[in-house]
Amino acid sequence: MVARPLLEAAHTMPSLNFVYRGCTVDIQIGERATLWDVTIEVTPFDGVELIEPFGARKLKLAKVEELDVIQAALIEEVQLAIDHRLVGC
Numbered sequence: 001m002v003a004r005p006l007l008e009a010a011h012t013m014p015s016l017n018f019v020y021r022g023c024t025v026d027i028q029i030g031e032r033a034t035l036w037d038v039t040i041e042v043t044p045f046d047g048v049e050l051i052e053p054f055g056a057r058k059l060k061l062a063k064v065e066e067l068d069v070i071q072a073a074l075i076e077e078v079q080l081a082i083d084h085r086l087v088g089c
Contacts (some may be wrong), residue, residue, distance in 0.1 A: 016071060020079050021086060022048035027074055029067070036061040036070055040078060049087035 016027040023044045030037035038061060042054040061070065 013067065016075065018075070021082050023050075023082050025075075025078055025082075027071075027078070029070070029074075031067075032063075034063050036063060036067075038070075038074065040074070042078065042082065050082075050085040051087055052085055054081070054085070 013029045013031055015029070016025070018025050023042050026041045026043075028039040036059075038057075038059040040054075040057045040059070044050055044053075065073075
């Protein structure tokens, strides 16, 4: 019998989905004992031009803040990033 380390399982939390300036935003937050696992996807609608495409971003954040604080900060940062990447802004 071989002993294997147990992987810390992430519990998926509800996702944040919204539309901002012609882009759909999907933020998934998973919870681990000491970390927040965050995946952010931004998809522009047809006809919306971004200077640089986003692609999916994955973050691991230390659990030093409560979930509602993390969610508010992520929403604000994504909105700022979209504002900076829109053509013509």
